[in-house]
Amino acid sequence: MSETTETVSRPVQTFLPHRAGLPRLSTYFVTLWRRRHFAIELSRASMRAAHTNTFFGQFWLVISPALNAVVYFLLVNIIRGGNSGPDFFLHLLAGLFAFNFISATMSAGANSVVSGGSLVLNTAFPLLLLPWSALRTAFFRFLPSLIILLAFFSYFAFIGPHPVACDAAGACVELNTVHFSPVQLMAIPAFMLIFVFAAGLAALMATVQVYFRDTTQFLPYATRIWLYLSPVLYYADQLQPWMLKLEYFNPLFPMLGIWTDTLARGIMPPMSWWLGSAAWAFGTLLIGTFYFISREREFAVRI
Amino acid sequence: MEDEMGEPIPQIAHRSVSNEVAITVADLDVTYRTTIEKRPTLKQAIVRLGRGKRSVRTVEALKDVSFQVNRGTVLGIIGHNGAGKSTLMRTVAGIVPPTRGKVEVVGRTSTLLSLGVGFNRQLTGRENVILGGLAAGLTKDELEDRYDRIAEFADIGDFIEMPMRSYSSGMAARLAFSVAVHLDPDILLIDEALSTGDAVFKEKATERMQQLVDNSSTMLLISHALRTIINMSTECIWLDHGKLMMRGNPEEVVDAYTEYMHVKKTSAVLNDM
Ligand SMILES: Nc1ncnc2c1ncn2[C@@H]1O[C@H](COP(=O)(O)OP(=O)(O)O)[C@@H](O)[C@H]1O
Ligand SMILES: [Mg+2]
Numbered sequence: 001m002s003e004t005t006e007t008v009s010r011p012v013q014t015f016l017p018h019r020a021g022l023p024r025l026s027t028y029f030v031t032l033w034r035r036r037h038f039a040i041e042l043s044r045a046s047m048r049a050a051h052t053n054t055f056f057g058q059f060w061l062v063i064s065p066a067l068n069a070v071v072y073f074l075l076v077n078i079i080r081g082g083n084s085g086p087d088f089f090l091h092l093l094a095g096l097f098a099f100n101f102i103s104a105t106m107s108a109g110a111n112s113v114v115s116g117g118s119l120v121l122n123t124a125f126p127l128l129l130l131p132w133s134a135l136r137t138a139f140f141r142f143l144p145s146l147i148i149l150l151a152f153f154s155y156f157a158f159i160g161p162h163p164v165a166c167d168a169a170g171a172c173v174e175l176n177t178v179h180f181s182p183v184q185l186m187a188i189p190a191f192m193l194i195f196v197f198a199a200g201l202a203a204l205m206a207t208v209q210v211y212f213r214d215t216t217q218f219l220p221y222a223t224r225i226w227l228y229l230s231p232v233l234y235y236a237d238q239l240q241p242w243m244l245k246l247e248y249f250n251p252l253f254p255m256l257g258i259w260t261d262t263l264a265r266g267i268m269p270p271m272s273w274w275l276g277s278a279a280w281a282f283g284t285l286l287i288g289t290f291y292f293i294s295r296e297r298e299f300a301v302r303i
Numbered sequence: 304m305e306d307e308m309g310e311p312i313p314q315i316a317h318r319s320v321s322n323e324v325a326i327t328v329a330d331l332d333v334t335y336r337t338t339i340e341k342r343p344t345l346k347q348a349i350v351r352l353g354r355g356k357r358s359v360r361t362v363e364a365l366k367d368v369s370f371q372v373n374r375g376t377v378l379g380i381i382g383h384n385g386a387g388k389s390t391l392m393r394t395v396a397g398i399v400p401p402t403r404g405k406v407e408v409v410g411r412t413s414t415l416l417s418l419g420v421g422f423n424r425q426l427t428g429r430e431n432v433i434l435g436g437l438a439a440g441l442t443k444d445e446l447e448d449r450y451d452r453i454a455e456f457a458d459i460g461d462f463i464e465m466p467m468r469s470y471s472s473g474m475a476a477r478l479a480f481s482v483a484v485h486l487d488p489d490i491l492l493i494d495e496a497l498s499t500g501d502a503v504f505k506e507k508a509t510e511r512m513q514q515l516v517d518n519s520s521t522m523l524l525i526s527h528a529l530r531t532i533i534n535m536s537t538e539c540i541w542l543d544h545g546k547l548m549m550r551g552n553p554e555e556v557v558d559a560y561t562e563y564m565h566v567k568k569t570s571a572v573l574n575d576m
Contacts (some may be wrong), residue, residue: 010409010410010411010489011409011410011411012407012408012409013397013407013409013412014405014406014407014408015394015400015401015405015406015407015408016400016405017400017401017402017403017404018400021392023400028463031440034440035438035440036439037436037437037442037443038434038437041430041434041437042434043434045423045426045427045430045434046423046425046426048430050465051428115423115424117422117423117424119422119423119434119435119438120422121398121434122396122398122414123396123398123414123438124396124397125438125439125440129438179408211343212343212344212348213343213344214340214345214346215345216346255478261480272365297399297400298336298416300393300399301335302337302338302401
């Protein structure tokens with residue numbers, strides 16, 4: 001009986017020892033692409049479970065980072081003696097939103113594999129889909145904050161209080177430093193680099209978390225320090241020369257630099273920042289991804 | 304057939320086994336390298352570094368195992384705790400790669416392993432079903448097609464739309480079984496997963512497994528209940544400390560195994576070991 005039903009072709013799977021810890025990459029990435037809907041659905045379902053898609057969920061996503069930015073703005077103004085204007089507020093807002101996206105990707109990425117539970121234990125699939133799904137979720141939670149940014153930008157550009165400059169004779173002109181410009185379009189490639197960087201970080205953190213389960217406990221402190229070391233609460237060009245040297249080691253220095261300069265200030269950052277950002281972004285993606293894949297086979301026996 | 308408790312013991316009638324090979328395991332070694340702690344932390348690692356202790360331990364879970372399984376076979380796998388049964392199954396499923404040797408599998412495998420069901424308890428039963436299917440390689444259309452059958456078979460009513468944290472373990476097990484058997488696997492791997500569920504569901508499950516066997520699916524079955532192995536499998540292998548001890552007719556292998564373990568072949572042992 002079974003002989004007659006054998007027209008169906010069945011895929012033959014061969015499992016061999018991994019060479020240098022890596023599976024066959026062509027097969028790996030083909031499977032990864034074929035099963036991408038898993039990552040998409042997982043991200044959607046997680047957002048549903050967190051009520052991200054409800055009105056108040058969205059509202060909260062927009063309000064909470066904005067409040068955060070206001071608090072920082074007040075803080076910086078108090079420390080500096082209240083001389084920061086709207087342009088600085090926009091820089092702060094843009095920087096903080098992008099930073100939040102990166103830190104959210106890191107913490108969600110770190111949890112992505114260890115919370116994969118029985119799926120990781122029982123199903124053979126490219127596990128890179130888990131941190132990528134976390135990345136997608138973080139991205140969709142980041143998008144609403146752009147609305148806030150647009151709203152404030154429009155307000156300062158068209159309506160808001162504009163600083164006034166007066167000459168010795170007492171004649172005053174209104175100075176508006178905030179206005180829309182085509183340079184802002186360069187924020188798109190800038191964000192792409194941030195996104196690539198975040199993808200690498202998500203995979204990296206997911207792997208580290210498997211080996212050190214207390215990573216997510218240290219993470220908040222590390223991200224906070226990282227925030228203070230990055231040009232968010234200040235402009236990159238305000239740093240002392242010796243600090244600037246150190247910033248060669250901070251990927252967020254050029255990356256947030258190109259993002260806030262283009263988007264919030266409408267000025268074109270130096271070429272070296274672009275190149276630095278690209279190097280950090282793709283370097284991190286490459287290292288994070290390969291580190292993840294080379295360790296991935298151990299995940300099913302370690303979580 | 305019934306045991307003393309009056310519960311039916313699942314039994315499967317077998318048609319002729321095909322002469323096509325479904326699974327080839329050749330010279331297979333699997334070695335685990337793990338840390339001593341179940342949840343390793345950075346803190347422990349630093350403390351250990353200070354004391355200069357080794358943190359990695361290796362376990363040879365399978366040693367030089369070779370066998371072939373033809374399509375349509377129901378292969379029982381028996382052995383003591385830690386013999387390597389689950390490891391063998393996870394290697395066949397492609398979850399754990401071989402350390403040495405080769406495993407070749409013809410067709411799609413579907414797993415029903417003992418390590419817990421429903422992977423994300425915050426998500427609903429439906430979402431878990433869809434995600435499990437997508438991860439296993441089914442397309443969205445294929446899942447759309449099967450979803451109703453899966454839900455109906457699991458028979459957990461409106462709970463299917465609720466987060467799985469509200470499920471009883473029986474409900475979760477039924478849903479997992481339903482998913483596994485409705486993925487139309489060429490090879491179904493079942494690790495200690497038949498003991499959950501009530502008598503009615505067990506009967507339904509057995510019926511469905513019979514269908515799969517009739518369609519000449521191959522099955523690998525791990526169970527502590529040796530009676531289940533005798534009743535359901537066409538062949539049996541016995542693992543001991545990672546080595547393949549014996550392969551053959553289930554009754555004979557079970558006999559040899561129980562004798563070796565110096566355990567009397569009482570009914571209690573047979574039904575619930
Ligand atoms: N994730 C793991 N990490 C380290 N050792 C493991 C792991 N899983 C199983 N082992 C070891 O491998 C051996 C075989 O385990 P397993 O395949 O689960 O046996 P069985 O299913 O027959 O009880 C045991 O010694 C067990 O301790
Ligand atoms: Mg086991």
